[in-house]
Each structure stands twice: as C-alpha cells, then as structure tokens.
Amino acid sequence: MVPRLDLSPTALLESPLDRNRDAGSMQRQLHDRLKRAILDGSLAPGSRLPGSRALAEALGISRNTVAATYEHLAAEGYVQPDRQGTRVTALSSPAPAKRTARPPGTPATAQRLAKIRPLASRAETDAALRPGVPALSHFPFAAWRGALDRAIRGAGPAALGYGDPLGEPRLRAAIAGHLSVARGVRCEPGQVVIAEGAQEAISLCVRLLSNPGDTGWVEDPGYRGVKAAMHAGDMRIVPVRVDTEGLCASAADWQKHPPRLVYATPSHQYPVGAVLSIARRLDLIAQARKHGAWIIEDDYDSEFRHTGEPIGAMQGLVSDAPVLYVGTFSKTMFPSLRLGFLVLPRQLVPAVQAPLEEMLRGGHRYEQLAMADFIESGQFSRHLGRMRRLYRDRQQALRLALHKHLKVPHEIDGGYCGLHLTVRLPARFDDRKIAAEALRHRIAPSPLSGFAMQPTERDNGLVLGYGNTAAELFEPLVKRLSQLARAAQHGTPPASAH
Template sequence: MDYALLMSNFARQAGRKLTQQDLLYESLRKAILDGDIGRGTQLVSTRALAEQLGIARNSVLYAYERLNEEGFITASRHGSWVNRVGAANPVPAAGRSDANGAGLSRRALALPPRRSASSAGHGFRPGVPALDEFPLAQWRIALERAWRYTDARDLGYGDSAGHPALRRAIAQYVRVSRGVRCTAEQVFVTDGTQASLDLCARMLADVGDSVWIENPGYNGARVAFLAAGLDLVPMHVDAAGMVSTPADWQRTPPRLVYLTPSHQYPLGSVLSLERRSALIEHARANGAWIIEDDYDSELRHSGPPLPSIQGLVADAPVVYLGTFSKTMFPALRIAFMVVPPWLAADTAVALGSLARQGRVADQLALADFIESGRYARHLRRMRRVYQQRRAALVEAIGRHMAGLVTVSADAGGMHLSVRLDVPVNDVAVSDAAREQGLHVSPLSIYCLRAEDAARYNGFLLGYAEIVPQHADALVARLARVIRGLM
C-alpha cells in the first residue's frame, strides 16, 4: 500500500486543507470504508509509516488511536489490524450471487443508489445530526458485543421502564454532565421525545388544564399537548428565554410549563438563572410541573454544558427530558425522562400500561457506549465538527446575504436562526427554496398565533449536514431565491 499516494488522492478529492495527522486519519478511514484496505490487513507500524511519509510519529499515533477508538482497527503491542467495517464482499458478476445473497448489489436488491449525507439535497434541515461523522464501525462493535450477552430470556417484552443497565448509565451520565439529581430508579427510557411529551401530558395534567409553551416554540410539544386536550398559553421569548411575571401566574396559572431552557427552540436563547429560580418557586407555590426539554444541550460550542433546571434544588417539580436522536442518530429511537423520586412509582405504572419495551440489544449497546467513555469522546468530536460547520455557514451568509438577513448570536446545537431584513415573506421563500432543492424552515410557523408570525419573519437553518466546502454554494443559492422574490 502506497500511503503517500492514498493521502494525496484523498486530499485532492476532499478539496480542503487538513493537518498531516487529520489527513492520514481521514484517508485511512475512507480506504477502510471503501474496502480498499480489506479486513485483516495489518497496517504499517507507526514508526515505519512516519519515516515513510516524513511526518512526526505522533501524527501517525494520533491517526491510529482515532481509528482504534472508532472501531476501524484493532491495535495491540504486536500491531494494528483492520476490522470488518468496509466493503468485505465484492459484487458478483451479473446473474450470480453467493449462497446466502451476501454479495448482491444494491441494484439487484432494488435499493436506491447511495448518496453522501452532506450532498443529499436537503439543504438546511434542522434537527438532523451529521450522520456522515457518526462512528458507525464502533457502534457495530457495541451491538455485536450486546448480542453476545443476550439470551432467549431477553427476546420478549423488556422492562417498561427500560433496561436497568441503560437506566444506570443514563443516571450516571446526566449527574456528571448536566448536574441532574437522580438515581437510576428515576430514569425511564422512552421511544423518543414525542413519546416522553405524550406521557407527561397524560400523566401530569387533565383535559382542559393550561400549559405554558414558548412562543415561538417546538411544534412537537404543541402537537402532544393539543392531542391530550390541554389549553395552550403562548409565552413570549426574549434573549433570556421565556418571559413570565407574577401577574401571569395569577391570570393564567398553568398546570404544566414546557421549556427548552439551555438552547431555546427555535431562537437559541438561554433561560437566565434568575428566571429559572423564579419558575421553580412559582411552580411549587401553584402546584405546577416544569417539563425541561434538554434536547441538544450537550452540543454547546463554547464552554461546558449549562446545568439543568432540575438540579438547581433538591425538590424541584421538574421532569427532565433527554434524547439520543441528536447526539447519536434519529433511527436509534431512544430517549429518556428523569422524574422526581415521589413520581417514580406512578411513572412506572403509567409506562407499564401504555408502552412495551423491546430492542434490548440496542439498549445494552448504548449503555456500553456511555459507560466505556466512547459516547463522551463522540460528543467532544461532534462539538468540534458543528463548530466548524456553523462557522463556515456564518461566513458564507456574510459573503452572500449581507443586508438580507441578521444571524442569531447563539453558538450551540445544530442550527441557527436568521431574521429577514428585506420585505419578503419567509413562507414564500421556503416554498421557492424547496423548488431549488433546499429545505428552509420558516420561523413564523413556530408561532402559536397568526398575529405573532410577522414578528418572526426569518428561517431556522440547520448546519449539521453541511460540510464546510458545500456551505458557500448552498447559501449563494438561497440568496438568489430571496433576491428573486424582492
């Protein structure tokens, strides 16, 4: 294997500047995934490869360590070997296949052609993580290990609260990373945030009760609460999060208060500590519940994640919601709730009557992923990826859309919001952009009342799927759409 040629070809195709260690890592990763370096191949020693390429040995060690962490290779003191993660089986000749069909091509199976996640034509979809950067090989290894420890007893319906191993792992993780006060018995695994919201609405409120909801706010919460027959009360949001006053508590006292305090959806503001404390105090006094949706707080780009509302005081009337759809991948369909100790027994009964747990191997694999530290390493890497992708998008907006929009100041998560500075309607722009293959979410659709829509004329732009070298062309295309409507 000519590693210098491998790196040169990758650098030319990637069209971006990389450090020597990143270039070596990326080129080896691609070669393994493409099957150019097959399973069982022993890689050149770090010392020999450093001499061959004329680079520092630490650069080679860095590349090999990352490949090992992500499951692409197995490293020992005797050498490094490639794991089975690439194209292990060649496509057979036309009209032929092996005995079990493992070599069939995608065309023979009538599957759509493969497309890279970054160029699939979805543009600026919010809420979808950078699936092209997910450590799939590492996850496969975790799944294989989980299946090895699964027996016939695990093939039926599982504990409706979730597998004990995963509940323990989540409890430990949120205690350390988010300051959540809990034990494993307070953690309940669900099939997604929407399922968690539905359970909260049914368990904590009665038909006709009021629920405060951020305006603009998350449409999924709106749907869940309306389906439960609750009365939605839109609450204004400013740079310090949801605005509520003592008069609001007297005039329209809520049974539930739904918040996205660490990264308000969709505007990105952070709820101030003063408002967090006031909400807990008023909720206690009025017998209300706070639902804290912490959907992507782990992806804060500067500084550590903000502490949760739930952890501010020991007896806070808060149900804390988290999800792995943003930090892992949406198809995993695993989220969780953390309830106060006095609500745990009732939650177990409610879940037992409404849901049946399955997918034991997925839950065991995720528990292993968290406890081994691989989840934390994945998050650290994704923060860097999203920081770079956001920076590239903001730079492209400044280059092509100066005078057309104003960019929000938030620096976290996987999306940013922009306000239109020209007299065009955000829904009209979204419709026109869709015809150009761009998914642009209008800010106005996140408002509960029509009279508020005009105040939020802009867009929610997701950047997780947009690799930096594609940002300029996508933004230029969106700018042309906006100017075409002026």
C-alpha cells in the same frame, strides 16, 4: 364495467370455478363465492347449503375441498353445522351506503392535530441546511456495530422477549451516571424512564400529569412537537413569548393563565437559541411550586455547546424541583435509533410507577443494551467530543458565509450551541415562500414563522441547520438563499444557479 356475478343457489352449483392457477386454489375460490353470497343475501339466513358430495360433483372438485371450505366458513361464523347439514347464520348486514350520507365526524383531537402542518417534506430529510439532522456520515459505525454485537452475544435469546416497561436497568443506570456528570442532573436510575425519543417522553408527561382542559404553557416561537402532544391531551395551550433570556413569563401570566404544565428549552431555546437566565430559572421553579405546576425541561441540543462549558440543566438547580427532564439520542447518535429518556422527580415516582408499567411494554432491548455499552465504554463521550468540534467549525463557517453572501438585511440568533442558526429577516421577506422555493433546490431551511402560535414581525426568518451539510457547501447555498429572498420580496422569479 365488470358484470355482476350471479350467486344464486342455482349458480353456486352450476357456475364452474376458474382452473387457472393465477385465480387461486379451488378452496379459496369457493370460500369467497359462498361468503359473498351470504353477505349480499343471495343465500338467505337459515337456508341450507348444498351437501358436500352434491356440491363437489356439480363443480367437479374434491369433496374434501368442499368440506374444508364449510369448516372454514363455520369457524368464521358465516354458517353453522347441525344434524341436517349446514345452514347460513343470521347476520346483521350494514345498511347500504347512500350518496347523501355524511361520513362519521372527525374526532376533535384529530381536527386539532391536522392544523399542524409539516414545515418540510419528510422525503427531503437529506436536503441541505435542514434543522435537526446530525452529521450522519460521521457516525462511528464500527464502534456501534461492536456494541450491538456484544449486546446480542451477552443477552442472547432472552432479550427477544418483553423487558422492563421502564427500560433496561443497565441503560437507565448509564444515563443517570452520564447526566450527573455532563448535565448536573440529580437522579437515581429508578427515576429514569426510557422512551422512543423526546416526543414520546413529552407525550408521557402530558398523559401522566394533565386532564383534558388543563392549561399548558409553550414557548412562542417554539417546538411544534409539544403543541401536538398537548393537543392530543386536549389541553388548553397558552403561548408565552421568548426573548433574549428565554421564556418570559410575567406575574400576570401566572394569575391569568395558571398552568398545569410548562414546557421550556432552557439550555438552548428552540428555535431562536436563547439561554434561560438563572434568575428566570429560579423564578420559574418557585412559581411552579407555588401554583402546583410541573415543568417539562427539554434539554435540546445541550450536549453541543460551542463556547465555554455546557449550560447546566435546570433540573439540578435545587433539590426536589418540580421538573421532568427530557432528553434524546436522536441528535447525539442518530434519529432512527428512537431512544429518548424522561427523568422523573423523585417525589413523583411512586405515583406514576404503576401507570407507566401499564402504558409501556419495553422494547428495542438489544439497542438499549448496546447504548448502555456505548456509554460505559467511553465511546459516547469520545463521539460527542468529535461532533462538538465538527459542529463548532460548521457553525463558524455558516456564520462567515451568511456575512459574506446573504445580501438582504438580517440578524443571526443562536450559534453558541446545537445544530442550527436562526436568521431573522424583515417582514417584507416572506419566509414561508422562501422556504418553499428553496425546497425545489433541495435546500430545506424551516420558516421561523411556522414555529409561532402568535407570530409577530420578529418571527420572520429562516432556521438553518448545519449538522448535515458540509462546510464547503455553505457559500453556494447562502448565495442561492440570498437570491430567493430577494425574489420573495420583489415577486420576481429567482435567478438561475451558476
């Protein structure tokens, strides 16, 4: 146990300072000694500090060191100089902690967010079959480096300052042009807002368009990030089931739980891969207009369609649809880029322009300018074409491996878009147990049940990402998952790897 240092007024004069260089400068040691004495009451409020000459002589240090220390303490408010010297300022000290004292209550929002557990360790981002991770080893570094170099040379030091809070105008224009051609989105550059990924874009929607207590609909099973955003906005979350045609909202749902916000992934539902049918898209827009709701369309993985032409965005189906379109470059480029975007409905722009300028500050300016160059030069489209072919081949290889080597009853959902397949398993196979055991083997599927707020027997299975895993690894990986699944059913330890 470290002995308590005597910081009485006498000890201040008589206790020498440590001359060891590792102990810090004389000024820092004296400052810390005086500050502790003031805070613990050894130097009472209103008492006088020794004169600088007397204290310097007593401690064997320079008078300038003492004077500088007193000036520093005065700047911090611990002491106050006057004509008679330097006296200790009266401070309101916090009451001493009691062992029985209760810590401050955790805010309700933090309590709600704490219930959302990660499906896999963030340290395992390079593990095999992890959903949502693109093929980073195939990224065109040379082309991106060139775009960054041109951005830095072209913008110069000016881009080190704050930019347009809503994003670099050049990138907003490039995104609007790309979305018009590739996704059928109706927008002008002024409707585009740059965000730090899709998650921030969704959070902006919640902050701009909802009040605490408002109702938000989410797909069930569905993306966990939107639930976190709505929890943070103190919204009342209503899960709406998903079937083979996507979000399945009935007339009774609209009557019983009329929403302020509806979150949907119509082009490629995450995680089960359903496509929202045209009839349901049009009905969702009509009902949202009727009930004064806003739709958040997350165009998840839509750029990677493996069969036929990409499914068009819901936002462009009808003019002035009450749809906020959300996208990100995390999958099409790379996750750490942290660039996403939000396309506002034209009628909403005047109302939210000023709030957005207060909420956002602009940043990542060189990266934004480089991304604009990447799109304008055609590099982005060429990169997407290469990755579509790669992911199509990997998806087919994973399907074949599952057919040959997954020796338990299962159904495969999805596969026509994106970077993952969902494998449904009978309820007797514990998907969370399988996923936890798989992580020990550096395999990171996500348990399907973890995406559902009100899980049913159908919400049991594994979400398998194939973006970050080479096709030649699928057969041994699926064999291992098959062993783990059988072990999870029978409660026996998994067999050793061969």
